[in-house]
Amino acid sequence: MAFTLLSRSPRLVICALLCIFLFSEVGVPRRASALGINYGQVGNNLPSPPHVVQLLTSLRIGKVRIYDVNPQVLSAFAGTGIELIVTVPDDLVPGMAASASQALQWVTAGVRPYFPATRVTGIAVGNEVFTGDDEQLKASLVPAMRNLHAALAQLGMDTYVRVSTANSLAVLATSYPPSQGVFTQDAAPYMAQLLRFLADTSTPFWINAYPYFAYKDDPTKVSLDYALSNPYHVGAVDPYTHLQYTSMLYAQVDAVTFAAARLGYGNVPVHVSETGWPSKGDANEAGATVENARQYNRNLLMRQVSGEGTPLRPKLRLEVYLFALFNEDMKPGPTSERNYGLYQPDMSMVYNVGLNQLSTTSAASLSLATSPATRTDVRKDFGSLCLVTSLAILLITQALLL
Template identity: 65%
Template sequence: MGSSALCDELRIKVIFLMVFLFSSEFGLPQLGAAALGINYGQVANNLPSPEQVLLLINSLKITKARIYDTNPKVLTAFANSGIELIVTVPNEIVGQLTNSQQALQWLMTNVKPYIPATKITGIAVGNEVYNTEDQALMSNLVPAMVALHEALVQLSLDSYIYISTANSLAVLQNSYPPSLGSFQPELVTLLSPFLQFLATTKSPFWINAYPYFAYKDDPNRIPLDYVLFSPNTTGMVDPYTKLHYDNMLYAQVDAVTFAIARMGYQGIEVRVSETGWPSKGDADEIGATMENARVYNKNLLLRQMENEGTPLKPNQRLEVYLFALFNEDMKPGPTSERNYGLFQPDGTMAYSVGLDTLASGASISLTSSSTKGNREEVGGIVKKGDEEGMNFALLLLEEFNLPLGLLPLANIIEVGFVRESGYMWVVQEKKVEHNFKMINKLVSYETAIHGYISNKSIKKLEGVKAKELLLWPPVSEITVDELPTGKIHFKSLVGITKTFPVEAFAAGQ
């Protein structure tokens, strides 16, 4: 078969998978759901007490946490806190829980005494089991999950607690491009009953996804901007789905979704059980720096506040658990393993990602419409009032080589800008409609406008519409060739681009 015919065949298969996946799309965004959680590991000898940890998590307004055991002190401390907690069955005892009586006893000892005061919502049976090369453990995983689920049913807890296991991304044989995502052939017979269990019980597929590892292993070919969620990255376009990915994490998640679809299953939600970036590493751990860790986690936080889904599932908010809350000094392995924490054991921040400033602001678990106004809380410079706001907006347009008349605002409440990410937002008292006379183009500016500004462009723009006949299509991207005599391009959400002379948007037009 020729390469062209092979590509056509792959494209047809991918289109079929996309139809299969979209038929199971969950519909509207989960606006009421908290999407950001934190992994609370305890492999250390110098951590604060669980009571102190709870105070820290509450101060950050995080409403979900995951622990790697069923530590009674933690479960007791988290009572009546409202924190949704995932507990873990250690790999070492998974085999014992294939017995129905043992599974019931485990729940009666480690879960039942603490609920409902402690809000246990999930049980992770083992961690990265399918990459342990322990055949007995891998074979026992699904029977243990089934036994635990049946015990939950017996205790009338199955409606409140779901069961899954956290998987390493190494379960995939292929993850690039995402549409060709597939599982390791030797795992297929084991994964089929696992996926059937998830589909039957409506439980999520948990994946531990670390773009850091991909970058560390191939820094010359993988752009750092792409793995760090930089708004200025060109990203990649999947050649079969034509979906654009501006960060690796979302590509990894969608690769898992495609792999599940290839196994014939739909409606299984993929959630990120772990992701993070080490702030320190050994000499051969390229990219393990405090600055990269700060940028990765901060940009991920911004995405979470946007209520985002992946390109394949844009209407399904991606649930993510950051790894980790603390640096853990007793973890084995390279230096990086002990330096994933957002905090030092004494409670001081290892670096700032903006979480610390949320203590006086809104919760991360708020809906996107509620969090649009919290940009200054994640490191933004904010100018309030009409005069200061307009002057700041003009300075930004000038700095990034954009025409000064591009934003004809009025009665500004505030203008903000996060230099690290390029995120800019504007809040004004009422919507403004402005006619650019040179080109007779009517453009509307909503009360809330935001996007990512960089040299000669504003991307992921929201709040601006340009009138076309009787319609007002949203403008998603504005780019400029050259000032002051070049062209300016307005791109709509559906990909249609309109081009005008830059001078039509000069100051005073």
């Protein structure tokens, strides 16, 4: 359907999709948000969780994603107010899909004992599952997410803890121009199931997006300024929407939003669960330098502080989790994989992105809290959004008949 829709009347279709995005911002308050960061632990020389929490608190970083349910980490975050996303590893997903009791047991043992003192606000189920080779895992992902959500509801935690999954940008068959974003034929059936679940539970779609990879693969054709999100350059203009992009990352996010809209889920917000730039790499890893890493992360920080949204949704500040807090010396792969951190394991800075200066900014501008009241307000607007979406679907139907 998506490919037919594009081929028959792309401009009318883009107009209909833009209606969804334009009106989806009406009446929806801008949520307080700020910098999030990924706290990986694949290293043998990392500081203790209490020391990590001290560092994060001093920097006013209030959103953190971890890749397990490490009891020491969960305990260390108790009472801090820092929002925490925890992770279900891939190998547990099929069992949770097959058994609601396994999902309940995992939440009861791994999350419930620390909640609400530790402010767990999200559960990431697997990581980049839909671009892997395990077909059973792909088929199990959304059923496992549904069982986890049911477990949270049974424990009275579903109002506070959202269930999602981080996706690779490779779920897109087309990402440029952003308005032509569409999921791959292999991923589309799974994406429809996932997006339906996310819409039903008012949960964002998470994407791991790395402009660095695009630059590394073709540094002679990809603009470094564009990949680094440098604000003062021409960038790229989408020929269908005429929106101007100075950030490849923001263009990638809008491409995902358009792809979701083509499946009927244009109102599902897209958040960046991982993005970063390595400060060191092998000889064949173009652009992996300290200066580029500093510039990339600082540019994203400045966009966060200014409350900037993507060109498609300028009024909604894009939520971004930087990768990563520390360089991790035990990660496999090329040199770059071990050099994404803002900090060395001894907690000295790899480079200064301005976090020290930002830490003096008012708590309001960097507040990560999303109160239950805010969530309720968003839900009140859902009916209006559904009406607008229905009108846009009528426009798309007309495009199909042309």
